[in-house]
Amino acid sequence: MTSQKPLILVTNDDGIHAAGLRALIDVVRELGDVVVVAPDKPQSGMSHAVTTSSPLRIRKIHEEPGYSEYSCNGTPADSVKLGENIVIKGKADLVVSGINHGSNSGINLFYSGTMAAAIEAAMGGVNAIGFSLLDYSLQADFESGKPYIRKIISRVLSEGLPLNTCLNVNIPSLPFQELKGIKVCRMGKGFWDEEMEERTDPHNHPYYWLAGNFVSRDIQTDTDEWALANHYVSVVPIQLDLTAYSLLEPLKHLENHD
Amino acid sequence: MTSQKPLILVTNDDGIHAAGLRALIDVVRELGDVVVVAPDKPQSGMSHAVTTSSPLRIRKIHEEPGYSEYSCNGTPADSVKLGENIVIKGKADLVVSGINHGSNSGINLFYSGTMAAAIEAAMGGVNAIGFSLLDYSLQADFESGKPYIRKIISRVLSEGLPLNTCLNVNIPSLPFQELKGIKVCRMGKGFWDEEMEERTDPHNHPYYWLAGNFVSRDIQTDTDEWALANHYVSVVPIQLDLTAYSLLEPLKHLENHD
Secondary structure, three states: OOOOOOEEEEEOOOOOOOHHHHHHHHHHHOOOEEEEEEEOOOOOOOOOOOOOOOOEOEEEEEEEOOEEEEEEOOOHHHHHHHHHHHHHOOOOOEEEEEEEEOOOOHHHHHHOHHHHHHHHHHHOOOEEEEEEEOOOOOOOOOOOOHHHHHHHHHHHHHHOOOOOEEEEEEEOOOOHHHOOOEEEOEOOOEEEEOOEEEEEOOOOOEEEEEOOEEEEOOOOOOEHHHHHHOOOEEEEEEEOOOEOHHHOOOOHHHHOOO | OOOOOOEEEEEOOOOOOOHHHHHHHHHHHOOOEEEEEEEOOOOOOOOOOOOOOOOEOEEEEEEEOOEEEEEEOOOHHHHHHHHHHHHHOOOOOEEEEEEEEOOOOHHHHHHOHHHHHHHHHHHOOOEEEEEEEOOOOOOOOOOOOHHHHHHHHHHHHHHOOOOOEEEEEEEOOOOHHHOOOEEEOEOOOEEEEOOEEEEEOOOOOEEEEEOOEEEEOOOOOOEHHHHHHOOOEEEEEEEOOOEOHHHOOOOHHHHOOO
16 A cells, blocks of 8 residues: 555445445545445344354455445445455554444444444454434435534544544434534433334234334433434444443452352 | 242343253243243354344244243344243343353453343343353353352342343353352453455355454453453443443544534
8 A cells, every 4th residue: 555545444234335335435535545345235233243154255346546345245344354354454544334324323332233343443443433324214315414424534534543442423314504513422321112013924923023112211411312312413432341340349249159 | 920930031142952042041940930032043143133124933832831932033132022022021030141152251242142132131121141151062061150150140130230231141161160260350351363264165266254363452350351261250240331431521622613
């Protein structure tokens, strides 16, 4: 690599053909050399799944100076691993994932393939950001968030993030003039009030569709859920340690031999 | 439910036929009424994937007073949702997941279907524990860990865990007399030194197997990695907030309109 430009690896979970991926590619091509490695089919809800029991394939779709594009038969996390190990043969300066078609705010991060790709990169010590737009439709408009995406990526490229951290960025689905700016927030607490929708097939057997409602249990104004409801782009810094430190002491009695 | 016994929902990620699941069922049947809902095929490495684009099916395999067993076509997280929504039609007193065939210590939690099931339950406010044995083989011996599993489950049943927390328990693959006891620990930091193993198919096309080495970057003695290497059963309390609080202030400048 003779270029002095930063090397940016792009992936997503909606697959190589998603409009949100194209919008993110538009932004990062202005900011560095770009390698795209994305799943060849939608991988929404795949979380941090990795493919260990079947072989992975990667296919070059396009290559020109400073830009190349690959699809693979894996998950978002696999895409990061393939991008680093097979295409780049090293680490990128930045991994960006998205723009997801739909929210990944609050605890929904746990289900998110978009954020798993960012977390996968962060595990390996690479700066990473996941972007999501709060619009599930195929016709979602990714334009109005672009200036914010550009700003956030530029800052991370110039200043970096601490080791093993990444950013979870969610963008309200609103015209640019209605977006109020950026809020740096904590993850909102909440849960899914799950309804499995029961149906009956032509053979009279039941089947179920997952169809729940997200319930926020946070009423404070420092969460991503609040920021998004109030028309801000939310930026949540994420770290990879899930230890409940406050429980280490209360659980010590488990160590007793009794 | 007229029984005064606790209701325990059991799942795993290795599937309904796994020896580790059978070992866990053995333990919990002594401690309460038990509902098993497990994937009908192995779901290892599925992390917190959920099934939203295809319908879910659940099949009753066995039922007797105080014990029932179901398989489903979903992931470990789906199994918890189906168990709560379709079978129990409410919440269990405890969700246990495992015993996984292989380690889920440190950051490997992110890839783990076993721990995703526990986290899924914890999101819904239910006490939950994931168990893993450090032996990937089908012939793994799950006997020696059973007294520890019984002790940990009994304590959680009697004392509970704080809202939205769960436990990640890993067990060395050793004879009982070589296990030194329980250590309550934090998640060890580490990363995968990924090697994609390249092979060539009969048609001369390359394919890749994921085959990395886990590298611990933690030399301290308060981690699960240390405990396991020193023949202790590790118990890591897990919480669901990944916010990097120390970065909220340094990132505030992103909120500036410039």
